[in-house]
Amino acid sequence: MIESLGALPWMTRPETRAVIEALEAAGGAGCARFVGGCVRNAILKRPIDDIDIATTLRPDRVSEALTRAGL
16 A cells, blocks of 8 residues: 655745746656655654655756756
């Protein structure tokens, strides 16, 4: 069973939201997801020391989206 983690502080930090919003502006809602160690550590209630985000966008579109957002 998959359990929701809810909105954790590292997910809602302004810099994290800026990346997610830039990616979703270029690819639509749901095109960006938290993955990897940040998810694992959140489930295990360990500190989050890096945030990995996967997206359906091609690398060139990611660069364009982040540049357009000033990131």
